[in-house]
Amino acid sequence: MPADCLFxxxxxxxxPVELVAQNQRAVAFNDIxxxxxxxxxxxxxxxxxxxxxxxxxxxxxxxxxxxLAQQVALEQSDGQYRLLFNSGPxxxxxxxxxxxxxxxxxxxxxxxx
Ligand code: 5GP
Ligand code: ZN
Numbered sequence: 001m002p003a004d005c006l007f008x009x010x011x012x013x014x015x016p017v018e019l020v021a022q023n024q025r026a027v028a029f030n031d032i033x034x035x036x037x038x039x040x041x042x043x044x045x046x047x048x049x050x051x052x053x054x055x056x057x058x059x060x061x062x063x064x065x066x067x068l069a070q071q072v073a074l075e076q077s078d079g080q081y082r083l084l085f086n087s088g089p090x091x092x093x094x095x096x097x098x099x100x101x102x103x104x105x106x107x108x109x110x111x112x113x
Contacts, residue, residue, distance in 0.1 A: 001047050007097035011045050021072050025064040028072050028102070037105030038077045042069045048098045051085040069102045077105045 001008040009015035011027060020040055021028040031039040044061045048054040055062050066083065073081035081104035086093040 005047060005097050007043050007095060007099065008047050011043070021068055021075065023064055023068050023071075025061045026068045028068050031101065035101075036103045036108065038073065038081065038103060040069075040072050040076070040102040041099045042072065042102055043097060043099045049096050050087040050093065050098050051100070052087060054098050065098075065100060069100055072102050073104055080104055082108055
């Protein structure tokens with residue numbers, strides 16, 4: 001684990017965060033700056049930089065991540081959600097531990113670019 005990774009510190013509990021859901025390979029917590037009534041981040045327990053790296057290295061962990069997103073959307077909303085992975089600074093990635101944004105709880109707009 002990179003020593004300075006905030007999300008690794010969430011996983012290890014070195015930095016406290018309230019988990020809203022978890023499974024064997026992934027954990028979920030509310031985004032600190034929510035963009036919709038439902039805005040949860042799902043992250044693998046192991047450190048990977050972005051979703052492509054995770055997919056190549058451990059497809060089962062990516063599947064667990066998606067399953068956790070689905071679980072959160074069903075538990076906290078109506079099961080309809082957007083699952084978004086920003087990859088790289090030009091795409092808006094600001095934390096380099098892969099995280100899926102689970103966004104929902106309302107009729108969403110679409111301004112992807
Ligand atoms: P990115 O911009 O990398 O796609 O998404 C990073 C997300 O992490 C942002 O939506 C931001 O609000 C969230 N975030 C950054 N720092 C923290 C934090 O300390 N706690 C929580 N819960 N979310 C954070
Ligand atoms: Zn990390």
